[in-house]
Amino acid sequence: MYIKQIELKDFRNYKELKTEFHPNVNIFIGQNAQGKTNLLESIFLTSMGRSFRTNKDKDMIRFGKEFFRIRLVAFKDDNDLVVELAVNRDGKKGIKIDGVKAKKLSQLFENVYIVAFSPEDLRIVKDxxxxxxxxxxxxxxxxxxxxxxxxxxxxxxxxxxxxxxxxxxxxxxxxxxxxxxxxxxxxxxxxxxxxxxxxxxxxxxxxxxxxxxxxxxxxxxxxxxxxxxxxxxxxxxxxxxxxxxxxxxxxxxxxxxxxxxxxxxxxxxxxxxxxxxxxxxxxxxxxxxxxxxxxxxxxxxxxxxESPVLLLDDVLSELDQERQNYLIRSLEKTQVFLTTTELSGEAEQRLGNIKYFQIKDGMIVSEKEKSML
Missing domain, CATH: 1.20.1050.90 (RecF/RecN/SMC, N-terminal domain)
Known part of the structure:
Protein backbone atom coordinates (compact mmCIF):
# COMPACT_ATOMS: atom_id res chain seq x y z
CA MET A 1 0.00 0.00 0.00
CA TYR A 2 1.16 3.52 -0.77
CA ILE A 3 -0.28 7.00 -1.35
CA LYS A 4 -0.29 8.03 -5.01
CA GLN A 5 -1.83 11.47 -5.05
CA ILE A 6 -3.38 14.24 -2.99
CA GLU A 7 -5.57 17.23 -3.81
CA LEU A 8 -6.17 20.11 -1.41
CA LYS A 9 -8.67 22.94 -1.57
CA ASP A 10 -8.44 25.80 0.97
CA PHE A 11 -6.59 23.65 3.49
CA ARG A 12 -4.39 25.68 5.88
CA ASN A 13 -2.21 27.90 3.65
CA TYR A 14 -2.94 25.90 0.48
CA LYS A 15 -5.40 27.52 -1.91
CA GLU A 16 -5.30 24.62 -4.37
CA LEU A 17 -2.86 21.75 -4.75
CA LYS A 18 -2.69 18.53 -6.73
CA THR A 19 0.44 16.41 -6.76
CA GLU A 20 1.69 12.86 -7.29
CA PHE A 21 3.89 11.04 -4.77
CA HIS A 22 6.72 8.52 -5.00
CA PRO A 23 5.98 5.03 -3.59
CA ASN A 24 9.23 5.16 -1.59
CA VAL A 25 10.48 8.44 -0.08
CA ASN A 26 8.93 11.90 -0.44
CA ILE A 27 10.75 14.87 1.06
CA PHE A 28 9.18 18.28 1.59
CA ILE A 29 11.91 20.92 1.78
CA GLY A 30 11.51 24.58 2.64
CA GLN A 31 11.90 27.20 5.33
CA ASN A 32 9.70 27.24 8.41
CA ALA A 33 6.00 28.21 8.14
CA GLN A 34 5.79 27.51 4.40
CA GLY A 35 3.36 24.56 4.55
CA LYS A 36 5.50 21.42 4.87
CA THR A 37 3.82 20.13 8.02
CA ASN A 38 0.41 21.10 6.62
CA LEU A 39 0.90 18.51 3.88
CA LEU A 40 1.68 15.81 6.43
CA GLU A 41 -1.35 16.89 8.43
CA SER A 42 -3.65 16.51 5.41
CA ILE A 43 -2.44 12.93 4.88
CA PHE A 44 -2.89 12.10 8.57
CA LEU A 45 -6.38 13.58 8.51
CA THR A 46 -7.58 11.26 5.74
CA SER A 47 -6.40 8.26 7.75
CA MET A 48 -7.42 9.15 11.30
CA GLY A 49 -10.21 11.67 10.70
CA ARG A 50 -8.54 14.21 12.96
CA SER A 51 -5.39 16.31 13.11
CA PHE A 52 -2.26 15.55 15.11
CA ARG A 53 -1.91 19.32 15.77
CA THR A 54 -5.34 20.68 16.74
CA ASN A 55 -8.66 19.49 18.14
CA LYS A 56 -10.57 22.13 16.16
CA ASP A 57 -11.26 21.09 12.57
CA LYS A 58 -12.22 24.60 11.54
CA ASP A 59 -8.69 25.81 12.39
CA MET A 60 -7.54 24.00 9.25
CA ILE A 61 -9.79 26.02 6.91
CA ARG A 62 -7.83 28.63 4.96
CA PHE A 63 -8.36 32.16 6.27
CA GLY A 64 -11.50 33.78 4.88
CA LYS A 65 -12.89 30.57 3.35
CA GLU A 66 -15.94 28.52 4.31
CA PHE A 67 -14.61 24.96 4.02
CA PHE A 68 -11.63 22.81 3.13
CA ARG A 69 -11.54 19.65 1.04
CA ILE A 70 -8.96 16.86 0.75
CA ARG A 71 -8.93 14.08 -1.83
CA LEU A 72 -6.37 11.32 -1.38
CA VAL A 73 -5.70 8.42 -3.76
CA ALA A 74 -3.88 5.35 -2.42
CA PHE A 75 -2.91 2.11 -4.13
CA LYS A 76 -4.06 -0.86 -2.07
CA ASP A 77 -4.83 -4.48 -2.91
CA ASP A 78 -4.04 -3.85 -6.60
CA ASN A 79 -6.67 -1.10 -6.82
CA ASP A 80 -6.96 2.63 -6.34
CA LEU A 81 -8.60 3.68 -3.06
CA VAL A 82 -10.07 7.20 -2.95
CA VAL A 83 -10.68 8.98 0.37
CA GLU A 84 -12.39 12.39 0.38
CA LEU A 85 -12.84 14.57 3.45
CA ALA A 86 -14.39 18.02 3.80
CA VAL A 87 -15.06 20.30 6.78
CA ASN A 88 -17.06 23.55 6.88
CA ARG A 89 -17.03 26.50 9.31
CA ASP A 90 -19.83 24.92 11.37
CA GLY A 91 -17.56 21.96 12.05
CA LYS A 92 -19.62 19.59 9.92
CA LYS A 93 -17.41 16.84 8.51
CA GLY A 94 -18.13 14.83 5.40
CA ILE A 95 -16.24 11.66 4.46
CA LYS A 96 -16.44 9.52 1.34
CA ILE A 97 -14.57 6.29 0.67
CA ASP A 98 -14.52 5.27 -2.98
CA GLY A 99 -17.44 7.60 -3.57
CA VAL A 100 -19.60 6.14 -0.78
CA LYS A 101 -20.50 8.38 2.15
CA ALA A 102 -19.03 7.09 5.42
CA LYS A 103 -21.54 6.78 8.26
CA LYS A 104 -18.96 6.94 11.03
CA LEU A 105 -15.42 8.19 11.52
CA SER A 106 -14.02 4.75 12.33
CA GLN A 107 -14.60 3.65 8.72
CA LEU A 108 -11.44 5.61 7.85
CA PHE A 109 -9.17 3.59 10.09
CA GLU A 110 -8.94 0.43 7.97
CA ASN A 111 -8.02 2.18 4.73
CA VAL A 112 -4.69 4.01 4.95
CA TYR A 113 -2.54 3.05 7.94
CA ILE A 114 -0.41 5.89 9.28
CA VAL A 115 2.38 6.33 11.82
CA ALA A 116 3.24 9.98 12.52
CA PHE A 117 6.51 10.96 14.20
CA SER A 118 7.31 14.53 15.23
CA PRO A 119 9.77 16.15 17.67
CA GLU A 120 6.91 16.20 20.18
CA ASP A 121 6.84 12.38 20.09
CA LEU A 122 10.45 12.31 21.30
CA ARG A 123 9.09 13.70 24.58
CA ILE A 124 6.44 10.99 24.97
CA VAL A 125 8.50 9.26 27.66
CA LYS A 126 8.95 12.24 29.97
CA ASP A 127 5.72 14.13 29.23
CA GLU A 306 -0.04 -3.86 5.49
CA SER A 307 2.96 -1.58 5.82
CA PRO A 308 1.83 1.78 7.22
CA VAL A 309 2.79 5.11 5.70
CA LEU A 310 5.33 6.94 7.87
CA LEU A 311 5.10 10.71 8.40
CA LEU A 312 8.32 12.24 9.76
CA ASP A 313 7.89 15.88 10.71
CA ASP A 314 11.37 17.40 11.07
CA VAL A 315 12.49 14.44 13.19
CA LEU A 316 15.93 13.76 11.68
CA SER A 317 17.27 17.09 12.93
CA GLU A 318 16.34 16.05 16.50
CA LEU A 319 18.25 12.74 16.39
CA ASP A 320 21.98 12.12 16.64
CA GLN A 321 23.74 10.31 13.79
CA GLU A 322 23.45 6.84 15.35
CA ARG A 323 19.70 7.11 15.90
CA GLN A 324 19.22 8.71 12.47
CA ASN A 325 20.98 5.79 10.84
CA TYR A 326 18.87 3.23 12.69
CA LEU A 327 15.66 5.03 11.79
CA ILE A 328 16.60 5.21 8.10
CA ARG A 329 17.58 1.52 8.03
CA SER A 330 14.13 0.70 9.42
CA LEU A 331 12.28 2.35 6.55
CA GLU A 332 12.65 -0.38 3.93
CA LYS A 333 9.34 -1.27 2.21
CA THR A 334 7.67 1.69 3.94
CA GLN A 335 6.45 4.78 2.11
CA VAL A 336 7.89 7.83 3.84
CA PHE A 337 6.90 11.51 3.89
CA LEU A 338 9.56 13.66 5.51
CA THR A 339 9.78 17.39 6.19
CA THR A 340 13.07 19.21 6.65
CA THR A 341 14.78 22.53 6.04
CA GLU A 342 17.79 20.67 4.66
CA LEU A 343 18.97 17.08 4.25
CA SER A 344 22.52 15.85 4.81
CA GLY A 345 24.28 14.02 2.00
CA GLU A 346 24.68 10.90 4.15
CA ALA A 347 20.96 10.77 4.98
CA GLU A 348 20.09 11.33 1.33
CA GLN A 349 22.35 8.46 0.29
CA ARG A 350 20.81 6.09 2.83
CA LEU A 351 17.20 6.97 1.96
CA GLY A 352 17.53 5.69 -1.61
CA ASN A 353 14.86 6.59 -4.19
CA ILE A 354 13.51 10.06 -3.36
CA LYS A 355 11.09 12.61 -4.75
CA TYR A 356 11.78 16.16 -3.57
CA PHE A 357 9.13 18.85 -3.23
CA GLN A 358 10.25 22.44 -2.67
CA ILE A 359 7.55 24.18 -0.61
CA LYS A 360 7.06 27.95 -0.45
CA ASP A 361 4.01 29.98 0.68
CA GLY A 362 1.59 27.07 0.39
CA MET A 363 2.76 26.01 -3.06
CA ILE A 364 5.02 23.35 -4.52
CA VAL A 365 7.46 25.47 -6.50
CA SER A 366 9.58 22.59 -7.80
CA GLU A 367 9.72 18.78 -7.91
CA LYS A 368 12.54 16.41 -8.77
CA GLU A 369 13.33 12.72 -8.38
CA LYS A 370 16.57 10.99 -7.41
CA SER A 371 16.99 7.29 -8.15
CA MET A 372 19.64 4.98 -6.72
CA LEU A 373 19.44 2.74 -9.81
Whole structure:
Protein backbone atom coordinates (compact mmCIF):
# COMPACT_ATOMS: atom_id res chain seq x y z
CA MET A 1 0.00 0.00 0.00
CA TYR A 2 1.16 3.52 -0.77
CA ILE A 3 -0.28 7.00 -1.35
CA LYS A 4 -0.29 8.03 -5.01
CA GLN A 5 -1.83 11.47 -5.05
CA ILE A 6 -3.38 14.24 -2.99
CA GLU A 7 -5.57 17.23 -3.81
CA LEU A 8 -6.17 20.11 -1.41
CA LYS A 9 -8.67 22.94 -1.57
CA ASP A 10 -8.44 25.80 0.97
CA PHE A 11 -6.59 23.65 3.49
CA ARG A 12 -4.39 25.68 5.88
CA ASN A 13 -2.21 27.90 3.65
CA TYR A 14 -2.94 25.90 0.48
CA LYS A 15 -5.40 27.52 -1.91
CA GLU A 16 -5.30 24.62 -4.37
CA LEU A 17 -2.86 21.75 -4.75
CA LYS A 18 -2.69 18.53 -6.73
CA THR A 19 0.44 16.41 -6.76
CA GLU A 20 1.69 12.86 -7.29
CA PHE A 21 3.89 11.04 -4.77
CA HIS A 22 6.72 8.52 -5.00
CA PRO A 23 5.98 5.03 -3.59
CA ASN A 24 9.23 5.16 -1.59
CA VAL A 25 10.48 8.44 -0.08
CA ASN A 26 8.93 11.90 -0.44
CA ILE A 27 10.75 14.87 1.06
CA PHE A 28 9.18 18.28 1.59
CA ILE A 29 11.91 20.92 1.78
CA GLY A 30 11.51 24.58 2.64
CA GLN A 31 11.90 27.20 5.33
CA ASN A 32 9.70 27.24 8.41
CA ALA A 33 6.00 28.21 8.14
CA GLN A 34 5.79 27.51 4.40
CA GLY A 35 3.36 24.56 4.55
CA LYS A 36 5.50 21.42 4.87
CA THR A 37 3.82 20.13 8.02
CA ASN A 38 0.41 21.10 6.62
CA LEU A 39 0.90 18.51 3.88
CA LEU A 40 1.68 15.81 6.43
CA GLU A 41 -1.35 16.89 8.43
CA SER A 42 -3.65 16.51 5.41
CA ILE A 43 -2.44 12.93 4.88
CA PHE A 44 -2.89 12.10 8.57
CA LEU A 45 -6.38 13.58 8.51
CA THR A 46 -7.58 11.26 5.74
CA SER A 47 -6.40 8.26 7.75
CA MET A 48 -7.42 9.15 11.30
CA GLY A 49 -10.21 11.67 10.70
CA ARG A 50 -8.54 14.21 12.96
CA SER A 51 -5.39 16.31 13.11
CA PHE A 52 -2.26 15.55 15.11
CA ARG A 53 -1.91 19.32 15.77
CA THR A 54 -5.34 20.68 16.74
CA ASN A 55 -8.66 19.49 18.14
CA LYS A 56 -10.57 22.13 16.16
CA ASP A 57 -11.26 21.09 12.57
CA LYS A 58 -12.22 24.60 11.54
CA ASP A 59 -8.69 25.81 12.39
CA MET A 60 -7.54 24.00 9.25
CA ILE A 61 -9.79 26.02 6.91
CA ARG A 62 -7.83 28.63 4.96
CA PHE A 63 -8.36 32.16 6.27
CA GLY A 64 -11.50 33.78 4.88
CA LYS A 65 -12.89 30.57 3.35
CA GLU A 66 -15.94 28.52 4.31
CA PHE A 67 -14.61 24.96 4.02
CA PHE A 68 -11.63 22.81 3.13
CA ARG A 69 -11.54 19.65 1.04
CA ILE A 70 -8.96 16.86 0.75
CA ARG A 71 -8.93 14.08 -1.83
CA LEU A 72 -6.37 11.32 -1.38
CA VAL A 73 -5.70 8.42 -3.76
CA ALA A 74 -3.88 5.35 -2.42
CA PHE A 75 -2.91 2.11 -4.13
CA LYS A 76 -4.06 -0.86 -2.07
CA ASP A 77 -4.83 -4.48 -2.91
CA ASP A 78 -4.04 -3.85 -6.60
CA ASN A 79 -6.67 -1.10 -6.82
CA ASP A 80 -6.96 2.63 -6.34
CA LEU A 81 -8.60 3.68 -3.06
CA VAL A 82 -10.07 7.20 -2.95
CA VAL A 83 -10.68 8.98 0.37
CA GLU A 84 -12.39 12.39 0.38
CA LEU A 85 -12.84 14.57 3.45
CA ALA A 86 -14.39 18.02 3.80
CA VAL A 87 -15.06 20.30 6.78
CA ASN A 88 -17.06 23.55 6.88
CA ARG A 89 -17.03 26.50 9.31
CA ASP A 90 -19.83 24.92 11.37
CA GLY A 91 -17.56 21.96 12.05
CA LYS A 92 -19.62 19.59 9.92
CA LYS A 93 -17.41 16.84 8.51
CA GLY A 94 -18.13 14.83 5.40
CA ILE A 95 -16.24 11.66 4.46
CA LYS A 96 -16.44 9.52 1.34
CA ILE A 97 -14.57 6.29 0.67
CA ASP A 98 -14.52 5.27 -2.98
CA GLY A 99 -17.44 7.60 -3.57
CA VAL A 100 -19.60 6.14 -0.78
CA LYS A 101 -20.50 8.38 2.15
CA ALA A 102 -19.03 7.09 5.42
CA LYS A 103 -21.54 6.78 8.26
CA LYS A 104 -18.96 6.94 11.03
CA LEU A 105 -15.42 8.19 11.52
CA SER A 106 -14.02 4.75 12.33
CA GLN A 107 -14.60 3.65 8.72
CA LEU A 108 -11.44 5.61 7.85
CA PHE A 109 -9.17 3.59 10.09
CA GLU A 110 -8.94 0.43 7.97
CA ASN A 111 -8.02 2.18 4.73
CA VAL A 112 -4.69 4.01 4.95
CA TYR A 113 -2.54 3.05 7.94
CA ILE A 114 -0.41 5.89 9.28
CA VAL A 115 2.38 6.33 11.82
CA ALA A 116 3.24 9.98 12.52
CA PHE A 117 6.51 10.96 14.20
CA SER A 118 7.31 14.53 15.23
CA PRO A 119 9.77 16.15 17.67
CA GLU A 120 6.91 16.20 20.18
CA ASP A 121 6.84 12.38 20.09
CA LEU A 122 10.45 12.31 21.30
CA ARG A 123 9.09 13.70 24.58
CA ILE A 124 6.44 10.99 24.97
CA VAL A 125 8.50 9.26 27.66
CA LYS A 126 8.95 12.24 29.97
CA ASP A 127 5.72 14.13 29.23
CA UNK A 128 2.44 13.74 31.08
CA UNK A 129 0.48 10.42 31.01
CA UNK A 130 -2.05 11.87 28.56
CA UNK A 131 0.58 11.66 25.78
CA UNK A 132 1.17 7.97 26.47
CA UNK A 133 -2.57 7.25 26.53
CA UNK A 134 -2.88 9.00 23.16
CA UNK A 135 -0.07 6.81 21.84
CA UNK A 136 -2.03 3.68 22.82
CA UNK A 137 -5.34 5.00 21.53
CA UNK A 138 -4.10 6.07 18.09
CA UNK A 139 -2.50 2.72 17.41
CA UNK A 140 -5.43 0.70 18.75
CA UNK A 141 -7.93 2.63 16.63
CA UNK A 142 -6.04 1.50 13.52
CA UNK A 143 -5.41 -2.15 14.34
CA UNK A 144 -8.74 -2.67 16.14
CA UNK A 145 -11.39 -0.28 14.72
CA UNK A 146 -14.03 -1.40 17.26
CA UNK A 147 -11.79 0.16 19.92
CA UNK A 148 -12.75 3.63 18.71
CA UNK A 149 -16.41 2.95 19.53
CA UNK A 150 -15.52 1.77 23.04
CA UNK A 151 -13.34 4.84 23.57
CA UNK A 152 -16.00 7.21 22.25
CA UNK A 153 -18.78 5.66 24.36
CA UNK A 154 -16.58 5.66 27.46
CA UNK A 155 -15.81 9.36 27.04
CA UNK A 156 -19.51 10.18 26.68
CA UNK A 157 -20.33 8.21 29.83
CA UNK A 158 -17.44 9.86 31.69
CA UNK A 159 -18.69 13.32 30.71
CA UNK A 160 -22.20 12.50 31.97
CA UNK A 161 -20.89 10.96 35.19
CA UNK A 162 -18.75 14.04 35.85
CA UNK A 163 -21.80 16.25 35.29
CA UNK A 164 -23.68 14.21 37.90
CA UNK A 165 -20.78 14.36 40.34
CA UNK A 166 -20.63 18.12 39.95
CA UNK A 167 -24.31 18.31 40.96
CA UNK A 168 -23.53 16.26 44.08
CA UNK A 169 -20.60 18.57 44.82
CA UNK A 170 -22.85 21.63 44.44
CA UNK A 171 -25.41 20.07 46.80
CA UNK A 172 -28.24 19.56 44.30
CA UNK A 173 -30.95 17.61 46.25
CA UNK A 174 -32.42 16.20 43.02
CA UNK A 175 -29.29 14.26 42.14
CA UNK A 176 -29.44 10.62 43.29
CA UNK A 177 -27.23 7.55 43.27
CA UNK A 178 -29.70 5.86 40.91
CA UNK A 179 -28.79 8.39 38.21
CA UNK A 180 -25.10 7.89 38.90
CA UNK A 181 -25.60 4.12 38.59
CA UNK A 182 -26.64 4.51 34.96
CA UNK A 183 -23.34 6.13 34.02
CA UNK A 184 -21.28 3.86 36.27
CA UNK A 185 -22.64 0.87 34.37
CA UNK A 186 -21.87 2.50 31.02
CA UNK A 187 -18.35 3.38 32.12
CA UNK A 188 -17.84 -0.17 33.39
CA UNK A 189 -19.08 -1.69 30.13
CA UNK A 190 -16.86 0.33 27.82
CA UNK A 191 -14.01 0.98 30.25
CA UNK A 192 -13.41 -2.74 30.79
CA UNK A 193 -13.19 -3.21 27.00
CA UNK A 194 -10.62 -0.41 26.79
CA UNK A 195 -8.62 -1.94 29.62
CA UNK A 196 -8.60 -5.37 27.95
CA UNK A 197 -7.48 -3.94 24.59
CA UNK A 198 -4.73 -1.85 26.19
CA UNK A 199 -3.42 -4.83 28.16
CA UNK A 200 -3.05 -6.90 25.00
CA UNK A 201 -1.55 -3.97 23.07
CA UNK A 202 1.11 -3.27 25.71
CA UNK A 203 2.14 -6.94 25.86
CA UNK A 204 2.81 -6.86 22.11
CA UNK A 205 4.44 -3.43 22.02
CA UNK A 206 6.72 -4.37 24.93
CA UNK A 207 8.12 -7.34 23.01
CA UNK A 208 8.73 -5.38 19.79
CA UNK A 209 10.06 -2.16 21.35
CA UNK A 210 12.33 -4.14 23.68
CA UNK A 211 14.03 -5.80 20.70
CA UNK A 212 14.35 -2.50 18.80
CA UNK A 213 15.81 -0.75 21.85
CA UNK A 214 18.41 -3.50 22.28
CA UNK A 215 19.42 -3.12 18.64
CA UNK A 216 19.76 0.67 18.85
CA UNK A 217 21.89 0.43 22.02
CA UNK A 218 23.92 -2.54 20.76
CA UNK A 219 22.57 -4.72 23.56
CA UNK A 220 23.58 -2.33 26.34
CA UNK A 221 20.02 -1.53 27.49
CA UNK A 222 16.79 -3.47 27.89
CA UNK A 223 13.57 -1.45 27.66
CA UNK A 224 10.54 -2.75 29.55
CA UNK A 225 7.12 -1.30 28.76
CA UNK A 226 4.27 -2.19 31.11
CA UNK A 227 0.66 -1.14 31.48
CA UNK A 228 -0.38 0.88 34.53
CA UNK A 229 -4.19 0.68 34.62
CA UNK A 230 -5.80 3.08 37.06
CA UNK A 231 -8.42 0.46 37.91
CA UNK A 232 -6.74 -2.83 38.80
CA UNK A 233 -9.06 -5.22 36.99
CA UNK A 234 -7.57 -7.71 34.57
CA UNK A 235 -9.33 -8.24 31.24
CA UNK A 236 -12.88 -7.45 30.16
CA UNK A 237 -14.75 -7.72 33.48
CA UNK A 238 -17.40 -4.97 33.68
CA UNK A 239 -18.87 -6.23 36.98
CA UNK A 240 -15.54 -5.89 38.78
CA UNK A 241 -14.91 -2.56 37.05
CA UNK A 242 -18.28 -1.30 38.31
CA UNK A 243 -17.43 -2.35 41.87
CA UNK A 244 -14.22 -0.31 41.71
CA UNK A 245 -16.16 2.75 40.56
CA UNK A 246 -18.70 2.25 43.33
CA UNK A 247 -15.93 1.89 45.90
CA UNK A 248 -14.62 5.35 44.93
CA UNK A 249 -18.03 6.97 44.56
CA UNK A 250 -18.13 8.96 47.81
CA UNK A 251 -14.64 10.30 47.22
CA UNK A 252 -15.65 11.31 43.68
CA UNK A 253 -18.73 13.11 45.00
CA UNK A 254 -16.58 15.17 47.34
CA UNK A 255 -14.25 16.09 44.47
CA UNK A 256 -16.97 16.61 41.88
CA UNK A 257 -15.12 14.55 39.26
CA UNK A 258 -14.21 10.94 38.37
CA UNK A 259 -10.84 10.05 39.86
CA UNK A 260 -10.57 6.52 38.48
CA UNK A 261 -10.85 4.81 35.11
CA UNK A 262 -8.91 4.39 31.84
CA UNK A 263 -8.72 8.18 31.47
CA UNK A 264 -6.12 7.99 34.26
CA UNK A 265 -4.05 5.10 32.85
CA UNK A 266 -0.35 5.29 32.05
CA UNK A 267 2.55 3.35 30.56
CA UNK A 268 5.57 2.54 32.72
CA UNK A 269 8.91 2.58 30.89
CA UNK A 270 11.92 1.09 32.64
CA UNK A 271 15.56 0.34 31.88
CA UNK A 272 17.23 -1.89 34.46
CA UNK A 273 14.38 -1.29 36.95
CA UNK A 274 14.85 2.49 36.64
CA UNK A 275 11.70 4.41 35.72
CA UNK A 276 13.00 6.47 32.81
CA UNK A 277 9.88 8.67 32.76
CA UNK A 278 11.35 10.52 35.74
CA UNK A 279 14.94 9.33 36.09
CA UNK A 280 16.13 8.49 32.57
CA UNK A 281 18.72 10.57 30.75
CA UNK A 282 17.63 12.55 27.71
CA UNK A 283 19.41 10.01 25.51
CA UNK A 284 17.59 7.09 27.14
CA UNK A 285 14.24 8.85 26.85
CA UNK A 286 14.76 9.68 23.17
CA UNK A 287 15.93 6.17 22.33
CA UNK A 288 12.90 4.71 24.13
CA UNK A 289 10.59 7.09 22.23
CA UNK A 290 12.16 6.06 18.92
CA UNK A 291 11.75 2.39 19.89
CA UNK A 292 8.07 2.93 20.67
CA UNK A 293 7.37 4.71 17.38
CA UNK A 294 9.18 2.09 15.30
CA UNK A 295 7.33 -0.66 17.15
CA UNK A 296 4.09 0.94 15.92
CA UNK A 297 5.16 0.25 12.34
CA UNK A 298 5.95 -3.40 13.05
CA UNK A 299 2.75 -3.99 15.02
CA UNK A 300 0.57 -2.58 12.25
CA UNK A 301 2.33 -4.88 9.77
CA UNK A 302 1.75 -7.87 12.07
CA UNK A 303 -1.90 -7.11 12.77
CA UNK A 304 -3.07 -5.94 9.34
CA UNK A 305 -0.61 -7.39 6.84
CA GLU A 306 -0.04 -3.86 5.49
CA SER A 307 2.96 -1.58 5.82
CA PRO A 308 1.83 1.78 7.22
CA VAL A 309 2.79 5.11 5.70
CA LEU A 310 5.33 6.94 7.87
CA LEU A 311 5.10 10.71 8.40
CA LEU A 312 8.32 12.24 9.76
CA ASP A 313 7.89 15.88 10.71
CA ASP A 314 11.37 17.40 11.07
CA VAL A 315 12.49 14.44 13.19
CA LEU A 316 15.93 13.76 11.68
CA SER A 317 17.27 17.09 12.93
CA GLU A 318 16.34 16.05 16.50
CA LEU A 319 18.25 12.74 16.39
CA ASP A 320 21.98 12.12 16.64
CA GLN A 321 23.74 10.31 13.79
CA GLU A 322 23.45 6.84 15.35
CA ARG A 323 19.70 7.11 15.90
CA GLN A 324 19.22 8.71 12.47
CA ASN A 325 20.98 5.79 10.84
CA TYR A 326 18.87 3.23 12.69
CA LEU A 327 15.66 5.03 11.79
CA ILE A 328 16.60 5.21 8.10
CA ARG A 329 17.58 1.52 8.03
CA SER A 330 14.13 0.70 9.42
CA LEU A 331 12.28 2.35 6.55
CA GLU A 332 12.65 -0.38 3.93
CA LYS A 333 9.34 -1.27 2.21
CA THR A 334 7.67 1.69 3.94
CA GLN A 335 6.45 4.78 2.11
CA VAL A 336 7.89 7.83 3.84
CA PHE A 337 6.90 11.51 3.89
CA LEU A 338 9.56 13.66 5.51
CA THR A 339 9.78 17.39 6.19
CA THR A 340 13.07 19.21 6.65
CA THR A 341 14.78 22.53 6.04
CA GLU A 342 17.79 20.67 4.66
CA LEU A 343 18.97 17.08 4.25
CA SER A 344 22.52 15.85 4.81
CA GLY A 345 24.28 14.02 2.00
CA GLU A 346 24.68 10.90 4.15
CA ALA A 347 20.96 10.77 4.98
CA GLU A 348 20.09 11.33 1.33
CA GLN A 349 22.35 8.46 0.29
CA ARG A 350 20.81 6.09 2.83
CA LEU A 351 17.20 6.97 1.96
CA GLY A 352 17.53 5.69 -1.61
CA ASN A 353 14.86 6.59 -4.19
CA ILE A 354 13.51 10.06 -3.36
CA LYS A 355 11.09 12.61 -4.75
CA TYR A 356 11.78 16.16 -3.57
CA PHE A 357 9.13 18.85 -3.23
CA GLN A 358 10.25 22.44 -2.67
CA ILE A 359 7.55 24.18 -0.61
CA LYS A 360 7.06 27.95 -0.45
CA ASP A 361 4.01 29.98 0.68
CA GLY A 362 1.59 27.07 0.39
CA MET A 363 2.76 26.01 -3.06
CA ILE A 364 5.02 23.35 -4.52
CA VAL A 365 7.46 25.47 -6.50
CA SER A 366 9.58 22.59 -7.80
CA GLU A 367 9.72 18.78 -7.91
CA LYS A 368 12.54 16.41 -8.77
CA GLU A 369 13.33 12.72 -8.38
CA LYS A 370 16.57 10.99 -7.41
CA SER A 371 16.99 7.29 -8.15
CA MET A 372 19.64 4.98 -6.72
CA LEU A 373 19.44 2.74 -9.81
Missing amino acids: EPEKRRKFMDRELCQIKPSYYNSLSQYRKALMQRNACLKEFYMGNPNMTDDILDIWDNKMAEYGSRILSCREEFVRKINKISGRIHREITNGKEQLEVSYEPNIKVSGNQPALFYEELKKNREKDKRRGTSGSGPHKDDLRLQIGHIDIRSFGSQGQQRTAALSLKLSEIELIKEETG
